[in-house]
Amino acid sequence: MLHEILLSLSGHPSPLLRNDYTDTAQSVLSPPERQLLKTAGHLSHLHCELISCTAHISASHPSVICRAVSTAIHSTYLAAFQSKVLEVEDNVLRKDASLVGAYNIVPLTAVIGEFTGWTRRMEWLWDLVQFISKEEETSPCRAAQLINKLRHELQTGYADIGETALSLVKVAENAWLKQVSAWVLYGRIPVLGEKDFFIQKDEDEEQGFSIEYSLLPSFVTPSAAASMLFIGTSLNRVKTRSSIDPGNAGLGHLSSQLQTLANLTSPLNSIAFSRAITSIRLTLSRTTLQKLLPLSKVLEMLTLLRGFFLLGRGEFAMALTQQADEAIRSRWRRADNLAYQKQYGLGTVTVKEGEVATVLTKTWAVLGSMQGQHAEEDDELEIARDLLRLNLSKTKASTPVKGKSNTDHQSPSSISVVNTPFRNLLFSVPVVLTSHIPAPLDLFLTVSDVQAYTSINSYLLSIRRSHLHLIDLWKITSLRRHHPPPPRPPYSTTKGGVSRTRALRERWSNRSSAMRSTWSTSSAAIFFLAETEAYLQIEVVEGLWEDFHRWLTVRGDHDKEQSSASSIDERSSAAANDIAEDDVRKNNKESIRNSTTPHHDPQTLTTAHHLYLRTLTRRLLLTQSSFTDSLYDLLVHVDHLVALVHRLHGIWTSMDLEADEGVVDAFSDLHAEEADVRVHIRDVEANVKRGVESVVGILRNLSMDSAFMAEVEDGDAAGDGEEDGGLGLGLGVGDEADGEEGTRYTPRRTGGIDRLLMKLDFGGWFDAGKAVHGDEGVDDEF
Incomplete structure (x- = not known):
C-alpha cells in the first residue's frame, strides 16, 4: 500500500487513492486513514494534472511568456515535488527513524505529513495553470495578464506562495525584458x-x-510605453536609411544599454523601469538621432510652419488671397458666368486641381519679386517652395485624423479641432495648405501635426481674407468720390455744363445715400475682424511661438523666467512700433546661431510640440464649435456683401455708360437689377450685423464660463497628462536623466478673451439696429 501511495504521488494515478471507496474498503479503513488517503489522492491528482497541463502549455501556447512560466513550474516545482517523493521513499528504504518505527512499521500519518507543505502550493499552481490555459472567445491568456496576476499574488500573505510567485515573476519579467530588449536595442x-x-x-x-x-x-507607465515606441520606431527607420551605417551611428554602443536592462531586478519597479528606458532613449538621441536630426533642422521646419501656416509672413497670406481671387475671376470670365454675383453661394464655380497648384506657383513668384535682388538670400522661401502644397481636400471633415488607440488611451498625436469648414472660403471648394514631411523630420513631425497646422491656417487665412476683401472696397474710387467728375471750365459755366454738373451731383448724392449703411456696416465688420485678427495673431500665436521658441533655444529656467517676465512688454513694443517681419526673422536666425541651445531629444521635442499645438488650438478657440460656426457664418455674409457691392458697382458703371455715352445693353434691365441688388445688400447688411453681434455674444458667454476659462488658462499645464492619453510630459519633457536635458516645457499664459472683448465695444450699434430701421439710423448710430 505504501509503495502504491508513493507511485501515485509521483504522477501515476492509482485506484487506491480514488474517492469512490467500496463498502469493503470503508469497513477495513478507519476514518482517519480514509482522510489521509484523500489528502494523498488530492496531491496525486494535482500533480498529474499539472504535469499534463504544463506540457501542453509549453508546447502549444501562443505566448512565449506563458510558455516560460509553464516550463518553470514543471522544471522547478514539479521536479522539486518529485524529488520530495524520492526523498521519502529513500528514507523509508533506509529505515530512517523519522519515518520507520518499531517492527519496521511506517505510519501513514508520518508519510503524508512529509507533504503537508505542498498542498497549498500545488493548489495555487493548479489555479495559475488553469488561468494560463483558459480559452476565451477572443484570445488566450496574454503575457501582460499573467505578469499582472503574478505581481498581484505577491501580496497573498503566505510566505510559501509569495516565494513561489516571486520566482515565477522573475521568469515572466525576464522573458518579457528579452522581448523589450529586441525592440529598444535593435x-x-x-x-x-x-x-x-x-x-x-x-x-x-x-x-x-x-x-x-x-x-x-x-x-509600465504610458509615458514609458511611448518612449519605447519612439525608440524602436527610430531604430527601425535608421536601419532603412541607406545613408546611415548602424555600426557607426550609435547602434554599436549596446553594452551599456544591455547593462541598464540587466541591472533591473524583479519585481520590476515602475520608476526604475521608466528611468532605464529614459536612459536608453537619451543615449540613442545623443548618438544616432543627434546626427540624424539636429536641432537646427527642427527649428528650420518650425520657423517655416510659423511663417506660412500661422501667417507669420503676412505677405504670403496677402499674395495667396490675391492669386486665388484672380483665379476665380478668370474662371468666371472664361465661363461667362458673371451672373453668379447675384447668388448667395459659389457652387456654380468648378475648381480643378491644376488651377489650385497654379495659384500657389504664382504666389511663390509674387513673393520672389517682393524680395528683389535679395531673393536668393531667402532660404526659408526656397524650402517652402519644395515642401508646401495647395491641394483640393478629399475629406469633408477638417478635424485632424487621429491614430488608432485604445478606448482608454487616446493617441498622443491626436489634436481635436472643430469641423467648421473654413477651408471652403478661399476657392469656394475645400482647399488646404499642407506640407510634405522630409525624411529625418518624420521622427519629430507627424501627419496629424501637419493636419492641425492646416486647420489653423484655414481658420486664420479666412479671417485675413475677409479683412482684405472689405478693405479693398475702399479702393473702388468711383464708389467713394464723384465719378465721373464735373466738367471743367469753361464748359462748366455754360448752361449745358451747369445742367451736367447738377445731374452728376444728384446722381452722386443718391448713390452716396444708398451706400451710407453699406460703408457703416463694412467699417464695423473691418473693426471686428481687425481686432479679432490682432488678438489671435499677436496675443495668442506670436505669444505662444515666442515662448516655445525660447524654450527650444535657451538653456535654463532663469532665462525662461526672465524672458517670460518681459514678454508682454516686448509684444506691446513690437505691436506699437510695427517691427518689420524681415527683422524678426533675422533675429530668430541669429538667436538660433548664437544662443546656448539645450539638448532636447526628439521625443522631448515631439511631446512639447504636441502640447504647444494643443494649447494653440485651444486658445485660438478652435475647440469651440459655437464660436467657429458663428464666425464662419459671418465670414460667408461678408463675402456675400463684398460680392454684392462689386455687382452694384458694375451695374452703376453700365448705367453711366448708357446715360453718358449711349452704350445700351438690350438684354439687361439695369434699373431692375439695381433695385434687386440694393434689396439684397440691405438683407446682407443685417446678416453681417447679426453675425458680429452673435460672435461677440458667444465670446461674452465663453468669458463667463468658468470651466472653459480654467481649461484655457490652467488646463494646458495641469491637465496635460490626461490630454496626452496618459503620457503627460513626465518622460518626454520633464525628465532630466543627467542634468543636461532641457527643462519641462509649460506653455505661458497668453491672450485672454476679456482683452478682446474690451476692444470689441460697439457702443449702441446693436441696440440701435433693433430700434431704428433705415439707412440713416444705422449710419448715424454707428
Missing part, C-alpha cells in the same frame, strides 16, 4: 510571441507601429 518586434507584444505593426498609423495598451503590463 528596433525589431520579437519573432516569437509577436502577437503577444504590446508594440504591433499598424499600417494605418503614421509611424507604422502602434501601442496595444491591453498587452501592456501594469508596471
Whole structure:
C-alpha cells in the first residue's frame, strides 16, 4: 500500500487513492486513514494534472511568456515535488527513524505529513495553470495578464506562495525584458510571441507601429510605453536609411544599454523601469538621432510652419488671397458666368486641381519679386517652395485624423479641432495648405501635426481674407468720390455744363445715400475682424511661438523666467512700433546661431510640440464649435456683401455708360437689377450685423464660463497628462536623466478673451439696429 501511495504521488494515478471507496474498503479503513488517503489522492491528482497541463502549455501556447512560466513550474516545482517523493521513499528504504518505527512499521500519518507543505502550493499552481490555459472567445491568456496576476499574488500573505510567485515573476519579467530588449536595442518586434507584444505593426498609423495598451503590463507607465515606441520606431527607420551605417551611428554602443536592462531586478519597479528606458532613449538621441536630426533642422521646419501656416509672413497670406481671387475671376470670365454675383453661394464655380497648384506657383513668384535682388538670400522661401502644397481636400471633415488607440488611451498625436469648414472660403471648394514631411523630420513631425497646422491656417487665412476683401472696397474710387467728375471750365459755366454738373451731383448724392449703411456696416465688420485678427495673431500665436521658441533655444529656467517676465512688454513694443517681419526673422536666425541651445531629444521635442499645438488650438478657440460656426457664418455674409457691392458697382458703371455715352445693353434691365441688388445688400447688411453681434455674444458667454476659462488658462499645464492619453510630459519633457536635458516645457499664459472683448465695444450699434430701421439710423448710430 505504501509503495502504491508513493507511485501515485509521483504522477501515476492509482485506484487506491480514488474517492469512490467500496463498502469493503470503508469497513477495513478507519476514518482517519480514509482522510489521509484523500489528502494523498488530492496531491496525486494535482500533480498529474499539472504535469499534463504544463506540457501542453509549453508546447502549444501562443505566448512565449506563458510558455516560460509553464516550463518553470514543471522544471522547478514539479521536479522539486518529485524529488520530495524520492526523498521519502529513500528514507523509508533506509529505515530512517523519522519515518520507520518499531517492527519496521511506517505510519501513514508520518508519510503524508512529509507533504503537508505542498498542498497549498500545488493548489495555487493548479489555479495559475488553469488561468494560463483558459480559452476565451477572443484570445488566450496574454503575457501582460499573467505578469499582472503574478505581481498581484505577491501580496497573498503566505510566505510559501509569495516565494513561489516571486520566482515565477522573475521568469515572466525576464522573458518579457528579452522581448523589450529586441525592440529598444535593435528596433525589431520579437519573432516569437509577436502577437503577444504590446508594440504591433499598424499600417494605418503614421509611424507604422502602434501601442496595444491591453498587452501592456501594469508596471509600465504610458509615458514609458511611448518612449519605447519612439525608440524602436527610430531604430527601425535608421536601419532603412541607406545613408546611415548602424555600426557607426550609435547602434554599436549596446553594452551599456544591455547593462541598464540587466541591472533591473524583479519585481520590476515602475520608476526604475521608466528611468532605464529614459536612459536608453537619451543615449540613442545623443548618438544616432543627434546626427540624424539636429536641432537646427527642427527649428528650420518650425520657423517655416510659423511663417506660412500661422501667417507669420503676412505677405504670403496677402499674395495667396490675391492669386486665388484672380483665379476665380478668370474662371468666371472664361465661363461667362458673371451672373453668379447675384447668388448667395459659389457652387456654380468648378475648381480643378491644376488651377489650385497654379495659384500657389504664382504666389511663390509674387513673393520672389517682393524680395528683389535679395531673393536668393531667402532660404526659408526656397524650402517652402519644395515642401508646401495647395491641394483640393478629399475629406469633408477638417478635424485632424487621429491614430488608432485604445478606448482608454487616446493617441498622443491626436489634436481635436472643430469641423467648421473654413477651408471652403478661399476657392469656394475645400482647399488646404499642407506640407510634405522630409525624411529625418518624420521622427519629430507627424501627419496629424501637419493636419492641425492646416486647420489653423484655414481658420486664420479666412479671417485675413475677409479683412482684405472689405478693405479693398475702399479702393473702388468711383464708389467713394464723384465719378465721373464735373466738367471743367469753361464748359462748366455754360448752361449745358451747369445742367451736367447738377445731374452728376444728384446722381452722386443718391448713390452716396444708398451706400451710407453699406460703408457703416463694412467699417464695423473691418473693426471686428481687425481686432479679432490682432488678438489671435499677436496675443495668442506670436505669444505662444515666442515662448516655445525660447524654450527650444535657451538653456535654463532663469532665462525662461526672465524672458517670460518681459514678454508682454516686448509684444506691446513690437505691436506699437510695427517691427518689420524681415527683422524678426533675422533675429530668430541669429538667436538660433548664437544662443546656448539645450539638448532636447526628439521625443522631448515631439511631446512639447504636441502640447504647444494643443494649447494653440485651444486658445485660438478652435475647440469651440459655437464660436467657429458663428464666425464662419459671418465670414460667408461678408463675402456675400463684398460680392454684392462689386455687382452694384458694375451695374452703376453700365448705367453711366448708357446715360453718358449711349452704350445700351438690350438684354439687361439695369434699373431692375439695381433695385434687386440694393434689396439684397440691405438683407446682407443685417446678416453681417447679426453675425458680429452673435460672435461677440458667444465670446461674452465663453468669458463667463468658468470651466472653459480654467481649461484655457490652467488646463494646458495641469491637465496635460490626461490630454496626452496618459503620457503627460513626465518622460518626454520633464525628465532630466543627467542634468543636461532641457527643462519641462509649460506653455505661458497668453491672450485672454476679456482683452478682446474690451476692444470689441460697439457702443449702441446693436441696440440701435433693433430700434431704428433705415439707412440713416444705422449710419448715424454707428
